[in-house]
Amino acid sequence: xxxxxxxxxxxxxxxxxxxxxxxxxxxxxxxxxxxxxxxxxxxxxxxxxxxxxxxxxxxxxxxxxxxxxxxxxxxxxxxxxxxxxxxxxxxxxxxxxxxxxxxxxxxxxxxxxxxxxxxxxxxxxxxxxxxxxxxxxxxxxxxxxxxxxxxxxxxxxxxxxxxxxxxxxxxxxxxxxxxxxxxxxxxxxxxxxxxxxxxxxxxxxxxxxxxxxxxxxxxxxxxxxxxxxxxxxx
Numbered sequence: 001x002x003x004x005x006x007x008x009x010x011x012x013x014x015x016x017x018x019x020x021x022x023x024x025x026x027x028x029x030x031x032x033x034x035x036x037x038x039x040x041x042x043x044x045x046x047x048x049x050x051x052x053x054x055x056x057x058x059x060x061x062x063x064x065x066x067x068x069x070x071x072x073x074x075x076x077x078x079x080x081x082x083x084x085x086x087x088x089x090x091x092x093x094x095x096x097x098x099x100x101x102x103x104x105x106x107x108x109x110x111x112x113x114x115x116x117x118x119x120x121x122x123x124x125x126x127x128x129x130x131x132x133x134x135x136x137x138x139x140x141x142x143x144x145x146x147x148x149x150x151x152x153x154x155x156x157x158x159x160x161x162x163x164x165x166x167x168x169x170x171x172x173x174x175x176x177x178x179x180x181x182x183x184x185x186x187x188x189x190x191x192x193x194x195x196x197x198x199x200x201x202x203x204x205x206x207x208x209x210x211x212x213x214x215x216x217x218x219x220x221x222x223x224x225x226x227x228x229x230x231x232x233x234x
Contacts, residue, residue, distance in 0.1 A: 004030075007165035012158060014166065015075035019094040019101035023049035024197045026092070026103055028173045030111070030165040033146045040113035040146055042136050044105055045202035048180045049195040050091070052100035057180060057187020060100030070154045071100035078162065080143065080153040087140030088149055092157070092164075106181070106196070107206045108136045110145060117145035133203040176200050184211035 007030055015022055024047075032041040050058035052071070059068045059081065070079040071093055079091040079102050091102035110117045110132070117135045121144055136142045143149075157164045175197050179190035187193055188211050198205045 004165060006167060006169050008168045010076075010157075010164045010166045012074070012076040014164075015092060015094050015157075016096060017075075017094065019049045019051050019103065020195070022092075022094045023047050023103045023195065024175060024177075025166075026105075027175050027197055027199055028167060031092075031105065031108070031146075032112070032163045032165065033148070034161050034163075035147060037147065038113055038116050040117050041111050042105075042108035042142065042145065043111050044108045046105075046107035046196070046198040046205045048104040048106055048197070049094075050102050050104065051195075052095075055187060055193070055195075056185055057183040057193060058100070058102075060102075061187075064100070068100065071102050073097055073154075076157045076164075078148075078152055078155045078157065080148055080150055080155075082150055083140075088143035089139040090143050090146070090148055090152075104139055105142050106139050107198070107202075107204045108142060109133070109202065109204050110135045116147075120144050120147055135204075137204050138206045173199060174201075178208070179210070181206065181209050182211050 026044050026047050028043065030041050030043050032039060052058050052060045055061055060071045064072050067081060068079065070077055073093065074097050075093050075095060077093045079093055080088055082088055089104060091104045093102050095101035114132065114135060118130065121130055121135055121141060136145045155162055177194045178196050179188055179194060180196045
């Protein structure tokens, strides 16, 4: 069965909206990448929203730089960055040009190309093979499964090797919200920034790790997202 059954391609308008609307609606969608190795597709189970000038946790909070320039461009492009000197991470740009908003893809289930993703993820010798749920568990693992690097920064989801699919059956997905992982300072305050969204029943969701900042940690809230209407019901 094709991984595309029950899904259709998103249009740019899906991403050209307020990032806090886009982020939870990304849950359950499929991001697909095809290159010389083949095709890898991931069903997204965890995402974080970043809202630019109004978000002290965002790379774009203090304005445009060479690193974050993609976030200031059109929606539906990928912002890829290198972090901690070892990992890449993928964000989908949201909002309107000039609004530096993005959704970090934190985790997902590899539903196509798991053999390719496994080779990439196990490029270094391991004593125990990775579990399937761990292939794309965490943003660095997502990027590695796709084979994404800084070369992919600025890639367009609507013209090239990437495709983004949304469900067409109107299934309502129950999800939870809470503080973002590893964000310190005011942006890590879960009361004001409960901007991590995840599917509660997905084993691929990453483990929450708070930053050193000892602000409010907050408690997860259970909400549902109406995929068919592209709106969130809180």
